[in-house]
Amino acid sequence: MNRYSLVLSLSLLAGCGGTAAPEEDVEACEHLKEGPGVAVTAAKDASAALPTVNEPHKRYDIALVAESTGGAYGGLVSYASAAEGDYAVFLSADVPLEVTDSAGTVVAFESTVGSVSSCTEVKSKRVLELGVGTYTFRFGPTSQSSVSLVVESAAHAH
Amino acid sequence: MRTLIPLLLVSTGCGLGPGEPFATLSARIVAQYAQPAGRAASDGFQKLSTDYQVKFSTLRLDATTLELVDLGSGATLAFDPANPPPGYGLCHNGHCHRDDGALIDYAVISAEVTGGGGPSVVSSLPVQELDVLAGTSLPLPCGDGCALPPARLGQVRLRVRGISAEGVVRDGRASPRLPEQPFRLQALLPEGSELSTPAEIEVSRHDSPRVDVTLAVLLGASLLDGLPLEQLPTVGGALDAYPSSLPDLQRQVRVNLAETGLNVVVER
Numbered sequence A: 001m002n003r004y005s006l007v008l009s010l011s012l013l014a015g016c017g018g019t020a021a022p023e024e025d026v027e028a029c030e031h032l033k034e035g036p037g038v039a040v041t042a043a044k045d046a047s048a049a050l051p052t053v054n055e056p057h058k059r060y061d062i063a064l065v066a067e068s069t070g071g072a073y074g075g076l077v078s079y080a081s082a083a084e085g086d087y088a089v090f091l092s093a094d095v096p097l098e099v100t101d102s103a104g105t106v107v108a109f110e111s112t113v114g115s116v117s118s119c120t121e122v123k124s125k126r127v128l129e130l131g132v133g134t135y136t137f138r139f140g141p142t143s144q145s146s147v148s149l150v151v152e153s154a155a156h157a158h
Numbered sequence B: 001m002r003t004l005i006p007l008l009l010v011s012t013g014c015g016l017g018p019g020e021p022f023a024t025l026s027a028r029i030v031a032q033y034a035q036p037a038g039r040a041a042s043d044g045f046q047k048l049s050t051d052y053q054v055k056f057s058t059l060r061l062d063a064t065t066l067e068l069v070d071l072g073s074g075a076t077l078a079f080d081p082a083n084p085p086p087g088y089g090l091c092h093n094g095h096c097h098r099d100d101g102a103l104i105d106y107a108v109i110s111a112e113v114t115g116g117g118g119p120s121v122v123s124s125l126p127v128q129e130l131d132v133l134a135g136t137s138l139p140l141p142c143g144d145g146c147a148l149p150p151a152r153l154g155q156v157r158l159r160v161r162g163i164s165a166e167g168v169v170r171d172g173r174a175s176p177r178l179p180e181q182p183f184r185l186q187a188l189l190p191e192g193s194e195l196s197t198p199a200e201i202e203v204s205r206h207d208s209p210r211v212d213v214t215l216a217v218l219l220g221a222s223l224l225d226g227l228p229l230e231q232l233p234t235v236g237g238a239l240d241a242y243p244s245s246l247p248d249l250q251r252q253v254r255v256n257l258a259e260t261g262l263n264v265v266v267e268r
Helices: A003-015 A023-034 B106-114 B247-258
Strands: A037-041 A059-063 A073-081 A085-091 A097-100 A109-113 A124-130 A133-142 A146-153 B023-034 B052-070 B088-092 B095-098 B103-105 B120-126 B136-140 B151-171 B181-188 B194-203 B210-220 B238-240 B261-267
Touching: A023 A085, A023 A146, A059 A073, A085 A097, A097 A124, A133 A146, B023 B052, B052 B194, B052 B210, B095 B106, B103 B106, B103 B194, B103 B247, B120 B151, B151 B210, B151 B247, B151 B261, B181 B247, B194 B210, B194 B261
Parallel strands: A037 A059, B023 B210, B181 B238
Antiparallel strands: A059 A146, A073 A133, A085 A124, A085 A146, A097 A133, A109 A124, B023 B136, B052 B120, B052 B151, B088 B095, B095 B103, B151 B181, B151 B194, B210 B261
């Protein structure tokens, strides 16, 4: 089923008394399941160039790196926002995530849930407001050695 | 993200005499400098996604023709943009990136996939270079192209040949990656480059015989999004924002241009 058929089906469900899933959930589920996927390796720290995860409608399969102590994994990637607004960050595993702007200021999440109704692949959905600029996503510490990421605009998320 | 296309259809009735076309076209093109609130920085600069900031002194789009297109069999989406056909990469906002870097409209790809009749240009109107920064609003003479045959026009397309810009860039970060300095962008685009937007214009004996089309092009700082300005070579004292030595950066500019906002307004 393509994206449009899926959206149409969900719209029809809503018309029969159901609740339509947010469009960004439907999109994220499709990309987490079907890609297209891009493999990147997170940077251990900010001293190196961070891999970018900017392109919309893509799944980024992020290999996390072993931290120096404790046997945990983590790492950094970079996300460049080209428009001011709400964004939803979908992850395939519920790993710790902190988002900071270029000044190092932490961006608070407006909402965090551990699942969505559209699919079982999403284990974490976090919504946050971004301006135009580059942000750092810091994952971990976690026992997971990898995590898949999809970022979608969430203009109508709340 | 999708752009909502405002479409104004004001029906004024119809009535054709013998030998007259089904409809007569009147077209105008408007070019405007886009200044979204979220990009505003101090001193007239605009923010980029890279945390750099830009202020244009010139911004011109070299457009050649405005085309009204009947999508034919391509009007029906015949592939999944999440899984593009062989030869294409990322698909979004109505177009896919072909492996050679060209941006191809969904309708064209759908026609390829189905093997059916592809899009056909019903009317082609010459356009001149557009001064985006100053703002341009021009009626487009169309001659014989004003006479429209029966058609279902599903797309308005602007053929573009190049883009040029000059201005100043600076870094918005506390520790600047480069000092404030001039930049220059001179891009000669691949043949066939275009900007396009969906439309719904029915030309038949049941519709108004008048079709007034206004196409608005909104172009701004997003043209330079994603460019690592600190890597650009300096030519003649200015950063070269379309360096032939860095084809990936040239491609980024073309992708940014393809994302340019187009609004089409149709009055009947």
